[in-house]
Amino acid sequence: MWQLYQFPLCPFSRKVRLLLGEKGVGYDLVRESPWTRRDEFLDMNPAGQTPVMVEPNRSLVLIDSMAICEYLEETVDKAAMINGTxxxxxxxxxxxxxxxxxxxxxxxxxxxxxxxxxxxxxxxxxxxxxxxxxxxxxxxxxxxxxxxxxxxxxxxxxxxxxxxxxxxxxxxxxxxxxxxxxxxxxxxxxxxxxxxxxxxxxxxxSERMEGIAPPAHYDDVDFDF
Missing domain, CATH: 1.20.1050.10 (Glutathione S-transferase Yfyf (Class Pi); Chain A, domain 2)
Structure with missing residues (x-):
């Protein structure tokens, strides 16, 4: 199964997660705090940025949210998100x-x-x-x-x-x-x-970044203002 290295407030990881969800592709989340510059993570992505998506069984490592999204578009037929003319x-x-x-x-x-x-x-x-x-x-x-x-x-x-x-x-x-x-x-x-x-x-x-609380309306699907 795919592993997605990310942290809760990474917008580029969120984009990939939304695409994975729409396409029905299973994955496990792996928490990565890129600001710590962890050696094992830098070995995968020298840029030190999330997201990174890994398929251990195939030794496949995908880096950069747009590259990952394009890969998913090319390899998963369900729910095409770059379509039309x-x-x-x-x-x-x-x-x-x-x-x-x-x-x-x-x-x-x-x-x-x-x-x-x-x-x-x-x-x-x-x-x-x-x-x-x-x-x-x-x-x-x-x-x-x-x-x-x-x-x-x-x-x-x-x-x-x-x-x-x-x-x-x-x-x-x-x-x-x-x-x-x-x-x-x-x-x-x-x-x-x-x-x-x-x-x-x-x-x-429902996900939270430690020590940082969102506004009350954040998780309200029917929020008003």
Missing amino acids: ATNRAETRRLVAWFDTQFYRDITAPLLQERMEKRIVHRAAPDAKALREAMKAAVGHLDYTDFLLDHRTWLGGATMGLADLAAAAQISVADYLGGIDWKGHEQTARWYRGFKSRPSFRPML
């Missing part, structure tokens, strides 16, 4: 890159730095200015998801795809860390409520 597939990949890069850079990464890494690794207080800037950036990004959902059933088009999984992964971590103000974003909130109710997503709602 060449144009549709290009749009899906564009949006995955948007959430993995821009959303992560502007919102998820600074929230993780200020509210997780500083507490766990450095035993330091968060920078209030950095938190305000991340939350301000989140408003702009959710304006964009609102725009997409005004014109499409799902973020990438008419059917659920990897863009939705990438977005849900990033947004859920930002929401856990208190960085999302849902007021004025009903379209995205409605989409996110639906996503939270999916079997692939629900196990993550």
Whole structure:
């Protein structure tokens, strides 16, 4: 069985977990704290980043969330998440890159730095200015998801795809860390409520990062604001 090296608030691991869940692929979670720079983990991935997916029986090691997702798309027929015409597939990949890069850079990464890494690794207080800037950036990004959902059933088009999984992964971590103000974003909130109710997503709602409690609404599938 696959083993997925991850920690609860890794958005890229969450994206892979959502895809595994949608495709019905079994796996075991292996807790990895990449900031500890464990030698055995660095031997698998010299970049020292999660996720890493391993199939011990085949000595197969997959690194990088997008590489893992592409591998699963190519090897598991169920629930294709990069589908449609060449144009549709290009749009899906564009949006995955948007959430993995821009959303992560502007919102998820600074929230993780200020509210997780500083507490766990450095035993330091968060920078209030950095938190305000991340939350301000989140408003702009959710304006964009609102725009997409005004014109499409799902973020990438008419059917659920990897863009939705990438977005849900990033947004859920930002929401856990208190960085999302849902007021004025009903379209995205409605989409996110639906996503939270999916079997692939629900196990993550009960998971907690040690010493960091999420907002009260975090695990409420029917949250209001």
